[in-house]
Amino acid sequence: xxAELLSRALVAKLRRSTLRPYEDGRRRLxxxxxxxxxxxxxxxxxxxxxxxxxxxxxxxxxxVYFVDVEGGQATLFVTPEGNxxxxxxxxxxxxxxxxxxxxxxxxxxxxxxxxxxxxxxYHDDHVGGAPQLAAKIPIGTFIDHSENREPGAQKLYDAYKxxxxxxKYKRLVAKPGDLLPIKGMRAEVISSDGxxxxxxxxxxGQPNPTCNDFNPPDDKTENPRSLGTLFxxxxxxxxxxxxxxxxxxxxxxxxxxxxxKIDIFxxxxxxxxxxxxxxxxxxxxxxxxxxxxxxxxxxxxxVLDIIKSSPGIVGMWQLHYSQEAGDAHNAPAGFIANLQGPxxxxxxxxxxQPDGSFAVFNSRTKETKTYSAPQ
Numbered sequence: 400x401x402a403e404l405l406s407r408a409l410v411a412k413l414r415r416s417t418l419r420p421y422e423d424g425r426r427r428l429x430x431x432x433x434x435x436x437x438x439x440x441x442x443x444x445x446x447x448x449x450x451x452x453x454x455x456x457x458x459x460x461x462x463v464y465f466v467d468v469e470g471g472q473a474t475l476f477v478t479p480e481g482n483x484x485x486x487x488x489x490x491x492x493x494x495x496x497x498x499x500x501x502x503x504x505x506x507x508x509x510x511x512x513x514x515x516x517x518x519x520x521y522h523d524d525h526v527g528g529a530p531q532l533a534a535k536i537p538i539g540t541f542i543d544h545s546e547n548r549e550p551g552a553q554k555l556y557d558a559y560k561x562x563x564x565x566x567k568y569k570r571l572v573a574k575p576g577d578l579l580p581i582k583g584m585r586a587e588v589i590s591s592d593g594x595x596x597x598x599x600x601x602x603x604g605q606p607n608p609t610c611n612d613f614n615p616p617d618d619k620t621e622n623p624r625s626l627g628t629l630f631x632x633x634x635x636x637x638x639x640x641x642x643x644x645x646x647x648x649x650x651x652x653x654x655x656x657x658x659x660k661i662d663i664f665x666x667x668x669x670x671x672x673x674x675x676x677x678x679x680x681x682x683x684x685x686x687x688x689x690x691x692x693x694x695x696x697x698x699x700x701x702v703l704d705i706i707k708s709s710p711g712i713v714g715m716w717q718l719h720y721s722q723e724a725g726d727a728h729n730a731p732a733g734f735i736a737n738l739q740g741p742x743x744x745x746x747x748x749x750x751x752q753p754d755g756s757f758a759v760f761n762s763r764t765k766e767t768k769t770y771s772a773p774q
Contacts (some may be wrong), residue, residue: 470693471524478583517640633753669697
């Protein structure tokens with residue numbers, strides 16, 4: 400019985416109590432004491448069970464910051480040991496806005512250096528902020544997929560290459576199947592430079608029924624060359640594929656699912672409809688998806704609908720309300736960090752435990768929603 404129903408039962412019991420006169424004319428309130436005490440005890444237990452939430456131990460949690468870089472990507476992982484990996488650096492320009500927000504997230508996590516910066520690909524909303532970031536916080540190693548392959552992105556790659564050639568940083572070129580050297584979690588490369596893992600991961604390999612009539616077009620940009628990574632923290636699995644496009648999703652997911660099931664899916668390509676096919680999203684069946692879209696970039700209605708209809712989904716979070724998607728397709732307001740209006744820079748933060756439980760904090764609402772470990 401719920402706390403609300405127990406409360407109603409208690410009130411009804413009190414109303415049914417009878418008033419009987421004493422022989423001397425005084426009156427007393429007669430109540431069934433045992434039943435009343437039972438109701439009170441049950442009410443207390445029920446209320447405690449209703450409000451109980453999975454605990455988050457800061458000392459043992461993996462923290463993941465989804466920094467608002469207005470439709471780009473900047474996702475900061477900080478392990479319980481204090482090791483850090485940043486996926487992408489946001490946009491160039493804007494008076495260093497994105498670098499400032501990333502540094503603020505790092506300081507909130509209690510770190511003064513970023514050990515690894517992973518560049519998924521060489522578009523301006525992913526690598527553009529690297530020079531500004533490097534000027535504001537120490538960086539250990541850059542990780543990327545190798546050389547730029549898109550002529551239109553060469554200027555951005557050249558600016559990034561200046562950093563690499565300075566001799567101040569190490570560089571790691573990652574290939575599918577590689578394990579990244581960050582301590583405190585497992586980080587396995589799923590895609591890089593147009594290639595994807597060739598064999599299923601442990602526990603994966605099942606036929607994918609959503610592959611029927613799935614024939615996406617080829618893409619010649621840097622997007623399908625995105626460096627994608629599967630992060631494993633205890634029992635928790637987090638997938639980030641950068642801006643990997645649907646043609647590469649098909650290679651990963653059809654005819655068999657090479658990845659398996661995921662707990663948290665960082666939506667590809669900011670939730671843009673060139674990515675996030677049903678073959679991928681429904682195949683990995685995430686419990687929660689986080690979309691790092693901008694108000695006018697990403698957050699395509701069809702993608703948000705694919706996520707919300709995915710089997711096993713219990714929550715979809717967005718960095719911004721998508722103007723294109725409108726109320727019919729966006730997540731509820733409490734699951735969105737930035738509603739329509741002036742730039743506020745609100746972020747989302749995941750705090751995860753090794754048992755697979757985690758919580759999502761919305762810096763706009765100052766509220767946290769918890770997700771229990773899977774049974």
